[in-house]
Amino acid sequence: MGYQLDPYIIVKHLPLFLKGVFLTVEISFFAILLGLAIGILGAVARTSRFKILHIIGASYVEVFRNTPLLIQIFIIFFGLPGLGIKLSPYISGLTALVLYVGAYNTEVIRAGLEAIPKGQVEAAKSLGLTGVQTFRYVMLPQTFRISLPALGNNWVALVKNSSLVSVIGMVELTWVAYDLNALTFRSFELFGAATLFYLLLIFILTNIQSFVEKRFAYRT
Amino acid sequence: MMFDFDVIAKNLPYLLSGVKFTLALACLVIVIGTFLGIVLGLSKLSKNRILRYPANFIVELTRDTPIIMQMFFIFFGLPALGIRLKTFPSAALAMSFFAAGNTAEIVRGAISSLPAGQFDAAKSLGMNYFQMMIYVIIPQALRRMMPPMMGLFTTLIKDTSLAAIIGAFELTRAGQEVIERTFRSLEIYLVVAAIYFIICYPLSYYTRKVEKARVTGY
Amino acid sequence: MRSKTVAVLLILLALMLSFSVEVTAGTLQDVKARGKLVAGVKTDFPPFGFVDEKGVNKGFDPDIARALAKELFGKEDALELVAVTSANRIPFLTTGKIDIILASMTITEERKKVIDYSIPYFMSGHLLIVHKDSKIEKVQDLAGKKVSTTMGSTGDMVIGKLVPTAERIKFQHNSESLQALKDRRTEAFIQDDVLLLDLQKRNPELKIVGWPPFESAPYGLGVRKGDKEWLDFVDATLTKMNKTGEYQKLWDKWFGENKKLLLELK
Numbered sequence: 001m002g003y004q005l006d007p008y009i010i011v012k013h014l015p016l017f018l019k020g021v022f023l024t025v026e027i028s029f030f031a032i033l034l035g036l037a038i039g040i041l042g043a044v045a046r047t048s049r050f051k052i053l054h055i056i057g058a059s060y061v062e063v064f065r066n067t068p069l070l071i072q073i074f075i076i077f078f079g080l081p082g083l084g085i086k087l088s089p090y091i092s093g094l095t096a097l098v099l100y101v102g103a104y105n106t107e108v109i110r111a112g113l114e115a116i117p118k119g120q121v122e123a124a125k126s127l128g129l130t131g132v133q134t135f136r137y138v139m140l141p142q143t144f145r146i147s148l149p150a151l152g153n154n155w156v157a158l159v160k161n162s163s164l165v166s167v168i169g170m171v172e173l174t175w176v177a178y179d180l181n182a183l184t185f186r187s188f189e190l191f192g193a194a195t196l197f198y199l200l201l202i203f204i205l206t207n208i209q210s211f212v213e214k215r216f217a218y219r220t
Numbered sequence: 221m222m223f224d225f226d227v228i229a230k231n232l233p234y235l236l237s238g239v240k241f242t243l244a245l246a247c248l249v250i251v252i253g254t255f256l257g258i259v260l261g262l263s264k265l266s267k268n269r270i271l272r273y274p275a276n277f278i279v280e281l282t283r284d285t286p287i288i289m290q291m292f293f294i295f296f297g298l299p300a301l302g303i304r305l306k307t308f309p310s311a312a313l314a315m316s317f318f319a320a321g322n323t324a325e326i327v328r329g330a331i332s333s334l335p336a337g338q339f340d341a342a343k344s345l346g347m348n349y350f351q352m353m354i355y356v357i358i359p360q361a362l363r364r365m366m367p368p369m370m371g372l373f374t375t376l377i378k379d380t381s382l383a384a385i386i387g388a389f390e391l392t393r394a395g396q397e398v399i400e401r402t403f404r405s406l407e408i409y410l411v412v413a414a415i416y417f418i419i420c421y422p423l424s425y426y427t428r429k430v431e432k433a434r435v436t437g438y
Numbered sequence: 439m440r441s442k443t444v445a446v447l448l449i450l451l452a453l454m455l456s457f458s459v460e461v462t463a464g465t466l467q468d469v470k471a472r473g474k475l476v477a478g479v480k481t482d483f484p485p486f487g488f489v490d491e492k493g494v495n496k497g498f499d500p501d502i503a504r505a506l507a508k509e510l511f512g513k514e515d516a517l518e519l520v521a522v523t524s525a526n527r528i529p530f531l532t533t534g535k536i537d538i539i540l541a542s543m544t545i546t547e548e549r550k551k552v553i554d555y556s557i558p559y560f561m562s563g564h565l566l567i568v569h570k571d572s573k574i575e576k577v578q579d580l581a582g583k584k585v586s587t588t589m590g591s592t593g594d595m596v597i598g599k600l601v602p603t604a605e606r607i608k609f610q611h612n613s614e615s616l617q618a619l620k621d622r623r624t625e626a627f628i629q630d631d632v633l634l635l636d637l638q639k640r641n642p643e644l645k646i647v648g649w650p651p652f653e654s655a656p657y658g659l660g661v662r663k664g665d666k667e668w669l670d671f672v673d674a675t676l677t678k679m680n681k682t683g684e685y686q687k688l689w690d691k692w693f694g695e696n697k698k699l700l701l702e703l704k
Binding site: 230231234237295296299304306307385386387389393394396397399400401403405 | 481482488489490491492493520521522523526529532533534535610611612613616617620640641
């Protein structure tokens with residue numbers, strides 16, 4: 001007997017697949033937004049005048065960039081309850097993804113901040129803008145434009161990394177494929193289909209990224 | 221709940237026995253992936269369509285899908301085509317493809333960033349393609365490739381943890397086995413994270429030094 | 439660039455629609471030629487399959503695997519034990535990574551479509567494990583509540599069948615499902631009786647409810663479909679173990695203390 005391909009298994013379970021895709025998109029979306037916020041905070045900490053912020057920022061970045069995301073997810077979901085902190089699978093997954101991408105975003109945004117010509121800041125000061133105003137209206141927009149390509153790469157990585165929250169029982173795309181596989185054993189079709197879905201998502205995401213880059217990014 | 225140091229002490233040797241496999245997998249993948257990646261990267265730059273199209277295909281495929289999905293597909297899905305691999309080889313193959321795809325992009329970026337003058341000068345000296353590559357282009361490209369490649373190496377070491385999901389024995393799987401016995405998730409996963417950190421941090425640190433040296437180097 | 443990639447993939451997929459590959463059904467020869475048996479066992483299911491501090495596989499299933507190896511080659515250690523979970527044991531078998539499933543696997547009609555079973559070698563029913571202060575007493579009490587299950591287990595399917603309004607949170611390993619219960623993320627964990635009895639002993643803050651074991655079904659060893667020669671050999675070995683009393687010795691070794699609570703294998 002041979003392995004007969006059965007593509008209709010995908011059609012039969014399409015609603016569940018789409019539910020998984022939707023959750024992947026949803027958690028990635030929120031993680032991108034929150035991760036951006038963390039990245040900005042972290043970059044500010046690392047470029048601040050206060051040494052203590054430097055150390056906190058650097059520690060955060062080094063810890064989260066030098067340990068696997070999978071372990072971070074396990075610690076947040078399975079480990080924290082031991083300290084009395086119990087987060088739902090969704091919040092645990094989201095937190096892990098946000099902290100992970102936030103560390104990478106911090107470095108990218110920091111590089112962006114440091115790349116802004118000093119003249120900009122001086123000009124802003126001579127115009128009477130406060131520190132916060134300078135940051136909001138002068139530095140941040142330029143930082144964003146400079147960092148956009150690298151940030152975009154982080155977002156693509158984030159969507160791919162979202163596949164790992166399946167290990168804490170979140171019903172996203174990878175989970176759906178794995179669970180259906182445990183039920184129907186049609187691995188080639190299921191994991192092939194899931195792969196195609198991810199390709200499609202990344203395809204859409206990179207197109208959005210190119211569009212935004214064309215409009216906003218600086219050509220240095 | 222008390223933090224149980226005892227369970228860490230008792231199980232540390234077992235966890236460290238997993239590190240052997242983590243490093244073995246990472247090194248294997250780095251070697252295969254780099255070699256394959258250079259071939260793919262050069263193919264992408266080639267004027268020859270027969271080389272360029274498949275190279276583009278493979279690079280896009282491996283860079284735009286999660287590694288865990290590539291592992292699942294190679295491990296569970298390929299047998300439908302008659303290709304049967306065990307856990308460790310499946311993880312190694314999936315990660316090698318991922319490494320190759322990313323290396324190809326790094327190679328392409330590095331070579332593209334070289335001044336056109338280098339290529340012209342080599343040609344005017346009468347070098348053929350291979351001589352140009354070996355003596356002029358690749359040495360310079362390697363210098364530019366170093367920082368992103370080292371970042372890739374760190375990522376690959378961390379990604380060996382994913383092999384645990386298909387059952388390969390390495391550090392993360394060792395940790396899971398200990399937890400299956402002792403139920404002390406917090407302590408064990410923290411120790412596992414610490415071990416990964418000890419392995420990866422020196423690499424990151426060294427990467428930054430290389431980057432600084434390169435900037436001030438010439 | 440990417441659209442081309444997707445297009446090529448779809449074309450490849452279409453080409454494969456008529457693809458069919460032969461699966462070799464000659465495990466007995468393969469195993470003999472290889473010189474060792476590769477068996478899939480659990481690491482998260484004491485006393486059927488677990489791992490001790492030195493990383494050695496222990497349990498009822500590994501012991502049967504050792505008996506099979508002895509029958510094949512005359513020595514117990516012509517054996518490689520591979521860790522599997524409820525979710526991946528059948529894919530491991532059908533993709534040729536193991537020769538036989540010895541992983542506390544219940545015989546179900548669904549699974550029979552994909553693999554062949556040996557004669558039954560253990561009888562098991564389902565129970566629930568809950569916190570000592572829980573009000574849950576039987577499976578119907580789980581309506582609308584959160585339950586931990588393990589992917590691919592019969593417990594998961596049973597909840598789906600008996601209490602469809604229960605919310606199942608699924609994990610890959612039994613230890614993770616149990617952890618979710620201990621952290622009070624779920625109100626109960628459903629699994630086979632013999633596993634829960636062992637887990638409860640090591641987690642005294644939990645208790646077992648839902649007696650007597652329900653939705654019972656026997657366990658069987660799993661082999662690839664159509665592999666008659668191999669299956670006959672496995673069945674013959676099991677029958678022999680029964681006759682010589684070796685089976686009973688192993689049973690007493692691993693389940694002796696729970697003798698009164700477990701179901702009878704007919």
